[in-house]
């Protein structure tokens with residue numbers, strides 16, 4: 385639900401999301417909130433009670449639009465109480481765990497705000513989750529919605545090919561990715577780490593794991609601490625097997 389349906393469609397119209405939509409693995413329907421304005425000039429916004437700069441999206445076009453979306457979901461055999469995500473900086477921080485939960489839902493409705501925001505009553509009436517994609521303010525919810533659709537879609541079985549698999553080893557989940565290389569073996573004086581050319585699968589897996597751990601420690605110390613705290617046993621076993629002291 386957006387005032388800019390073409391933006392959202394265009395943002396997902398290439399590459400993996402486009403293929404998933406074309407193959408019917410996921411469906412994307414955009415609804416123009418302006419189509420639900422009862423105003424002859426198709427207005428959807430109004431001045432703000434109490435004063436202040438800018439305009440606010442009025443409740444009725446949004447709630448009417450939602451009722452139409454809900455009816456379409458019910459018509460195709462879905463729930464009459466879908467998750468409705470409001471894109472807003474005043475929300476829970478979106479993360480991979482949320483993406484995983486959402487990927488299990490049959491239907492998700494995303495509501496994109498614009499202008500200064502949305503009348504609180506529309507939110508109270510229809511929104512189930514307020515979601516922020518980060519501590520910064522955008523001009524509208526369309527980019528956040530596209531990000532969420534992208535992150536959730538790639539977790540839906542069949543969206544990624546086996547080469548692009550989203551499968552996450554539980555042992556390395558929560559760590560940042562290790563560095564990767566392709567040909568040539570030497571580029572502008574920089575070489576590919578020897579172990580990756582060795583063909584020794586266990587050594588390669590160990591190298592990648594240690595790189596992930598080290599990178600996470602340097603770049604995202606809070607993720608590193610959380611990982612260490614929740615993988616004590618596995619790390620002990622790992623250090624025993626490799627005779628390395630990692631932490």
Ligand code: ADE
Nearest residue numbers: 471472473516517522528
């Ligand atoms: N709309 C504007 N800024 C936003 C943000 N950071 N996250 C989600 N929706 C938004």
